[in-house]
Amino acid sequence: MSTSTVELTKDNFDEIVSGSDFVLIDFWASWCGPCRMFAPVYERSAERHQDLTFTKVDTEAQPELAAAFDIQSIPTLMIVRENIAVFAQPGALPEEALEDVIGQARALDMDKVRADIADAENATKNEEGSGEAKASDGHG
Secondary structure, three states: OOOOEEEOOOOOHHHHHHOOOEEEEEEEOOOOHHHHHHHHHHHHHHHHOOOOEEEEEEOOOOHHHHHHOOOOOOOEEEEEEOOEEEEEEEOOOOHHHHHHHHHHHHHOOHHHHHHHHHHHHHHHHHHOOOOOOOOOOOOO
16 A cells, blocks of 8 residues: 655655645654554545645654654644745644645745744844743643
């Protein structure tokens, strides 16, 4: 049985992600029960959306990639459009939710996303030196 997803490694990551306009990345591990439950949902979605690039990162085999994206829990789904991460969420999404997220990501105006990022970066530059660091709520 052929698979619709591509296994990402630190060696092929840049080539595949940079070479695709719309990439979904599933961060997973074989010992993770929710990851195993999400896998068939992700595969079915990959078969439905063959114009998109569906990828997987085994966090055990590719700890550098997991660290680079600050993956705290798995599964985590990330969507990258035009080399910009537009969605990242831990947890196994139900099929309807995954389809909804893909639809929302498809509908994004990437020119507006880039403009919003530039505005946010300028705001951050203006705030530098204030000593205020936004704390993440990643403790579970």
